[in-house]
Amino acid sequence: MRSARDALVMLLAGGVGSRLNILASERAKPAVPFGGAFRIIDFTLSNIMHSGLEVVGLLTQYRPLSLMDHVRNGEPWDLMGRARGVRILPPQTGKEDADWYKGTADAIYQNLAFMQDYEPDKVLVLSGDHIYRMDYEQMIAAHEARRADVTVAAMPVPWDETHRFGVMVAEDDGSITDFQEKVKNAKSNLASMGVYVFNYTVLVEELRAVVGARKGYDFGKDIIPGTLGRRKLLCYPFTGYWRDVGTIKSYHEANMDCLNPNSGLDLQTWEIRTAPDFQHPADRPPTLLGSVASVTSSLVGRGCVIQGEVAQSVLFPGVRVGRGALVRDSIVMQDTAVGDGCQVEYSIIDKRCELGAGAVIGTGTSTTKNRKFPSHLDCGISVVGKGVVIPGGVRVGKNCLIYPGVNLTRRRLQIVEDGETIMT
Amino acid sequence: MKKIISLVLAGGRVDELLVLTAKRPKSALPMWGMYRIIDFVLSNMMHAGIEVVGVLSQYRPYSLVTHLANGEPWDYVGRSRALRILSPFKGAEDSDWYKGTADALYQNLNFIDRYAPEMVVVASGDHVYAMDYRPMLKQHLATGADLTIAFKRVPREQAHLYGTAVLDESGRVGTYQEKAKNPEGDLASLTVYVFNTGCLMERLKQNAREGKSFQIYSEIIPRMIEEKARVFGWLFDGYWQYARTLDAYYATNMDILGKDAPDLPAWQVRTNLNPGTMGDPTPALFCPTAKASSSLVCCDLVLEGTVEHSIVSPGVLIERRAVVRDSVIMHGCRIEEGAIVDRAILDKNVRVGKGARLGCGDPVPNRLHPHTLSTGVTVVGKGAWIPAGLRIGRSCIVYPDMRESDFPQAEIPSGAVVSP
Numbered sequence: 001m002r003s004a005r006d007a008l009v010m011l012l013a014g015g016v017g018s019r020l021n022i023l024a025s026e027r028a029k030p031a032v033p034f035g036g037a038f039r040i041i042d043f044t045l046s047n048i049m050h051s052g053l054e055v056v057g058l059l060t061q062y063r064p065l066s067l068m069d070h071v072r073n074g075e076p077w078d079l080m081g082r083a084r085g086v087r088i089l090p091p092q093t094g095k096e097d098a099d100w101y102k103g104t105a106d107a108i109y110q111n112l113a114f115m116q117d118y119e120p121d122k123v124l125v126l127s128g129d130h131i132y133r134m135d136y137e138q139m140i141a142a143h144e145a146r147r148a149d150v151t152v153a154a155m156p157v158p159w160d161e162t163h164r165f166g167v168m169v170a171e172d173d174g175s176i177t178d179f180q181e182k183v184k185n186a187k188s189n190l191a192s193m194g195v196y197v198f199n200y201t202v203l204v205e206e207l208r209a210v211v212g213a214r215k216g217y218d219f220g221k222d223i224i225p226g227t228l229g230r231r232k233l234l235c236y237p238f239t240g241y242w243r244d245v246g247t248i249k250s251y252h253e254a255n256m257d258c259l260n261p262n263s264g265l266d267l268q269t270w271e272i273r274t275a276p277d278f279q280h281p282a283d284r285p286p287t288l289l290g291s292v293a294s295v296t297s298s299l300v301g302r303g304c305v306i307q308g309e310v311a312q313s314v315l316f317p318g319v320r321v322g323r324g325a326l327v328r329d330s331i332v333m334q335d336t337a338v339g340d341g342c343q344v345e346y347s348i349i350d351k352r353c354e355l356g357a358g359a360v361i362g363t364g365t366s367t368t369k370n371r372k373f374p375s376h377l378d379c380g381i382s383v384v385g386k387g388v389v390i391p392g393g394v395r396v397g398k399n400c401l402i403y404p405g406v407n408l409t410r411r412r413l414q415i416v417e418d419g420e421t422i423m424t
Numbered sequence: 425m426k427k428i429i430s431l432v433l434a435g436g437r438v439d440e441l442l443v444l445t446a447k448r449p450k451s452a453l454p455m456w457g458m459y460r461i462i463d464f465v466l467s468n469m470m471h472a473g474i475e476v477v478g479v480l481s482q483y484r485p486y487s488l489v490t491h492l493a494n495g496e497p498w499d500y501v502g503r504s505r506a507l508r509i510l511s512p513f514k515g516a517e518d519s520d521w522y523k524g525t526a527d528a529l530y531q532n533l534n535f536i537d538r539y540a541p542e543m544v545v546v547a548s549g550d551h552v553y554a555m556d557y558r559p560m561l562k563q564h565l566a567t568g569a570d571l572t573i574a575f576k577r578v579p580r581e582q583a584h585l586y587g588t589a590v591l592d593e594s595g596r597v598g599t600y601q602e603k604a605k606n607p608e609g610d611l612a613s614l615t616v617y618v619f620n621t622g623c624l625m626e627r628l629k630q631n632a633r634e635g636k637s638f639q640i641y642s643e644i645i646p647r648m649i650e651e652k653a654r655v656f657g658w659l660f661d662g663y664w665q666y667a668r669t670l671d672a673y674y675a676t677n678m679d680i681l682g683k684d685a686p687d688l689p690a691w692q693v694r695t696n697l698n699p700g701t702m703g704d705p706t707p708a709l710f711c712p713t714a715k716a717s718s719s720l721v722c723c724d725l726v727l728e729g730t731v732e733h734s735i736v737s738p739g740v741l742i743e744r745r746a747v748v749r750d751s752v753i754m755h756g757c758r759i760e761e762g763a764i765v766d767r768a769i770l771d772k773n774v775r776v777g778k779g780a781r782l783g784c785g786d787p788v789p790n791r792l793h794p795h796t797l798s799t800g801v802t803v804v805g806k807g808a809w810i811p812a813g814l815r816i817g818r819s820c821i822v823y824p825d826m827r828e829s830d831f832p833q834a835e836i837p838s839g840a841v842v843s844p
Contacts, residue, residue, distance in 0.1 A: 036707035037723070259709070267706050268726060274705050282467070282692030283497075286457035286720045286735075287708065293717050299707040302458075302723055303689075315707070 014061030103217030356392030434549030524638030
């Protein structure tokens with residue numbers, strides 16, 4: 001165990017997640033549901049718990065309601081007690097430099113007073129956006145053993161994706177000699193995971209010098225590159241499963257990875273904790289499988305009622321799948337009803353949607369990109385927002401986007417063409 | 425609303441349940457995958473808005489106490505709400521093990537006193553039902569009763585199993601017979617009583633002085649009727665099960681998969697979902713080879729094999745080519761490759777070795793316990809390991825924690841009991 005005095009955690013959870021489009025339009029990216037029972041931030045919070053860290057400052061900004069409801073007092077992750085806790089740190093007014101958080105480093109800078117309360121020896125800066133299992137204790141121990149000023153966790157990524165990450169060049173002993181933030185033609189494929197250990201005094205000095213002087217607001221862009229050559233920067237290599245689920249495609253893929261423990265994402269052994277969903281007057285009952293149900297290669301949450309066929313899919317609690325319906329290669333969130341004879345393929349259906357009997361979503365072979373958001377929806381996945389009603393018999397094509405709350409009954413549409421977006 | 429508290433009788437073992445209640449009271453026995461039987465009565469209390477519940481525990485209460493925790497799962501945390509476990513205690517002179525239901529209440533008169541309620545609901549924690557107590561409380565007030573008892577009409581041929589009553593036109597109990605051979609009435613008592621507090625206190629004190637069996641049903645109620653106290657009946661016609669034998673416990677479990685299954689979501693049952701007690705939130709993983717139908721499954725299942733018409737609690741692993749059919753599988757069981765479990769109850773953490781077979785041959789009554797086990801269900805106690813390849817017949821009983829060397833032969837015939 002490490003007390004807050006030893007290592008304090010600052011968890012950045014304000015992310016906008018714009019490339020997740022409507023999945024993150026009404027909730028912060030860390031609060032996006034994942035893996036049939038969890039939210040993305042559960043992975044980081046569980047890592048914190050398993051690493052024996054005791055106090056977390058949770059930096060929120062973008063639509064924090066779902067997130068705060070979820071994290072509550074930190075009890076689900078054992079972060080509650082005399083010496084343990086989660087403190088929500090929202091943007092605040094009333095101080096000279098106070099403002100909306102302009103970047104990751106700015107968020108920490110604006111909460112120097114919170115850190116000061118603990119006078120920690122080290123600060124672990126984390127992001128609540130990633131799916132991974134990591135023992136931070138080992139990283140902190142490495143940081144101490146090498147007497148580093150700053151340690152950055154890194155893992156190799158495919159060369160064609162390096163432009164999405166901050167990458168670093170490290171020597172054999174781990175010393176970082178160069179750092180590039182999201183550039184074309186990167187010098188290395190060793191990507192920063194957004195996991196940093198700072199000596200507290202170094203962190204405070206750097207934040208004051210950079211953010212305080214309004215020269216920059218971001219760890220990856222400003223703070224880390226600015227310390228090159230001046231501070232002792234250590235690269236901590238990580239080789240396990242780690243995904244930034246920032247796009248619809250990567251979000252879908254990582255969910256599908258849960259279905260196959262060989263992917264490296266093994267929910268059965270990762271011991272991820274989450275906060276139970278207390279919005280109902282009762283606890284959700286066990287899942288009921290009907291007499292002709294078929295469920296293969298899938299994750300199924302509590303309280304589902306399955307009468308049809310489910311394959312290669314992730315079903316969150318309370319999903320109903322009617323007789324003769326087929327759900328394949330899809331993610332279906334809480335309390336969505338898939339009517340009799342429906343066909344749902346390669347889609348993400350958010351919470352509390354109603355798909356009438358015989359509705360068909362995401363079938364076909366079209367490769368038409370979404371016309372409105374071609375960079376968000378180009379791999380065939382269709383996304384249906386929270387609370388959407390799709391009446392019986394309607395066909396929704398591929399790469400389609402239906403905004404939260406849309407009721408297609410009123411639209412009298414029979415077909416939503418491939419690549420269409422329905423906003424109202 | 426008048427001030428009401430409730431006392432839940434949850435301390436009994438129920439000997440007929442044999443290995444299933446070897447280490448827990450009946451109220452803590454799992455039901456329908458993720459619940460324990462006491463969840464039903466506690467959820468009923470919660471939904472009726474009764475704010476104080478005392479749970480009387482006595483027999484091996486560890487799992488019950490852990491499960492109840494601080495009452496939070498049923499919302500019994502707050503300034504005016506409380507769930508208290510009332511265990512036997514030592515006092516200056518008047519305390520002892522609970523000798524019966526009436527004695528258990530008598531020893532906790534100070535608990536009732538502390539809250540000074542107008543009415544006390546006394547209910548068993550051993551029964552499976554969803555009941556709204558509010559209409560019953562309303563009737564109790566409207567009739568000016570001293571005691572109101574909930575009844576349900578049962579088939580004549582089963583009436584001898586229960587306390588039965590005959591009501592007059594006004595709903596007042598005329599006669600009451602406890603497990604009579606040929607009872608006059610077919611209204612069975614559901615062990616749900618509403619007492620006026622004054623009446624209850626007085627009757628408990630009287631029973632403490634003069635009682636023999638110290639039971640509410642066999643002494644207090646008959647005496648009240650004899651003395652023409654105002655005892656009324658309230659009729660309930662929903663699902664209610666008592667599950668007092670192994671066969672009945674199995675049948676009650678299977679009811680949830682039947683044609684007239686209770687509407688579980690409508691029951692709004694709550695349970696303690698904390699990891700380590702009754703649930704873990706990791707969703708069930710169905711592998712590519714999984715086959716599952718007509719079953720109730722819970723979280724933290726890993727299914728590689730086949731499940732048909734069964735109830736599977738959280739944390740179960742069913743390996744490749746293993747088949748679970750018509751069975752009740754409790755928490756943490758592991759059914760290894762190619763094993764077959766047919767019509768069995770496996771208590772928690774049972775391991776069935778590779779290729780073992782449970783439920784072979786013809787259903788004969790259990791040789792030692794035919795009164796509780798005669799329908800062919802094989803029951804395996806908590807933590808037992810069934811050796812690979814072993815064949816076990818029907819209506820067998822395997823004691824908890826058995827290991828390979830405890831099984832004398834390569835085949836256990838139907839009706840046998842395997843004990844240390």
